């Protein structure tokens with residue numbers, strides 16, 4: 001494979017203007033145990049827009065998290081026992097970085113090339129496009145952390161121990177079933193149930209326009225309720241055994257009154273995972289009964305490195321990194337596609353269109369208002385889809 005040029009285009013944070021702009025910058029050099037990757041597709045997450053418009057840390061850093069691409073080169077690990085890279089040039093891989101969603105200097109993904117630790121990518125099956133693959137890493141890992149680390153379900157890659165191999169039946173609620181995280185959570189929940197001899201009754205909330213999608217495989221909801229119905233929590237309770245409530249719930253929105261409402265659907269002793277922290281004040285903690293502890297974590301902890309994020313410092317955590325490795329190792333299976341990618345909305349243009357189009361759609365406040373005034377077909381509101389840009393045509 002020919003050596004790449006020395007410079008590349010990248011979307012760089014501009015803190016003075018509260019935005020990001022495409023600029024020419026040096027191609028990064030992989031450190032020990034890292035891969036240099038040619039980026040073919042990037043998927044957008046709300047945090048990418050949020051921390052471009054409300055920046056943390058310094059200018060000039062590459063923004064963006066989710067990517068898929070091909071390995072250009074690898075740098076041997078400093079660990080003698082594993083100094084051979086498992087990857088070869090041309091291998092198709094996917095992963096996520098933190099980019100400018102941090103206070104400290106972290107690598108980002110929205111660029112022609114990036115560097116990433118070799119243990120934090122997964123091998124993309126031949127049947128999956130780069131665009132599809134780019135949607136999976138961050139939201140798939142977020143869903144996996146919530147279900148298997150916080151809510152205590154058995155991961156499909158875990159070896160089964162005796163107590164969990166006994167048949168059981170659970171009721172589960174995913175609030176915000178059509179979100180990117182929710183679409184992966186439903187799939188992982190079914191795979192976990194199959195793996196652990198569990199019958200799962202999956203209940204969800206979404207807009208009625210998404211009901212057909214959610215009732216079909218691989219999401220296979222038993223019932224989906226509109227979250228715009230004022231009495232949706234009692235509708236959910238009535239769908240559970242003797243109206244006792246759900247055993248586990250994942251709130252994929254975790255905003256304003258949602259955590260309180262989702263809490264009200266839990267059975268006694270039921271567990272709830274949330275995606276936004278109580279400390280950030282995104283949801284109204286006064287609506288949550290004192291005996292319920294909404295379990296939060298940030299997906300960035302899966303990177304296993306010390307990260308300054310928001311008002312928090314996430315300390316390096318080898319266990320969290322091992323969980324990410326296990327998840328990515330499972331995704332890399334040669335047995336075929338493990339998780340069906342989110343439906344992709346392939347956005348026109350490349351990096352130069354990310355802020356003006358994509359971030360307008362997934363941003364908050366003024367950005368969304370501006371997007372509402374746009375008439376192009378690709379600027380319609382997002383529902384059950386992931387925005388993706390192709391960087392290699």
Ligand SMILES: NC(=O)c1ccc[n+]([C@@H]2O[C@H](COP(=O)([O-])OP(=O)(O)OC[C@H]3O[C@@H](n4cnc5c(N)ncnc54)[C@H](OP(=O)(O)O)[C@@H]3O)[C@@H](O)[C@H]2O)c1
Pocket residue numbers: 045046047138139142175176178179180181182205206207208210227252253274275276297298299300362382383384385
């Ligand atoms: N903890 C973490 O590390 C972590 C990781 C990833 C994401 N997150 C956070 O999790 C949230 C979801 O992220 P995502 O990327 O999965 O979202 P997304 O795909 O952008 O979500 C879009 C969907 O949200 C639904 N929605 C919007 N407002 C809603 C409301 N009030 N009630 C119910 N549904 C609503 C809409 O559903 P309908 O079309 O059906 O109306 C829409 O389809 C974001 O706040 C994100 O920042 C946290």
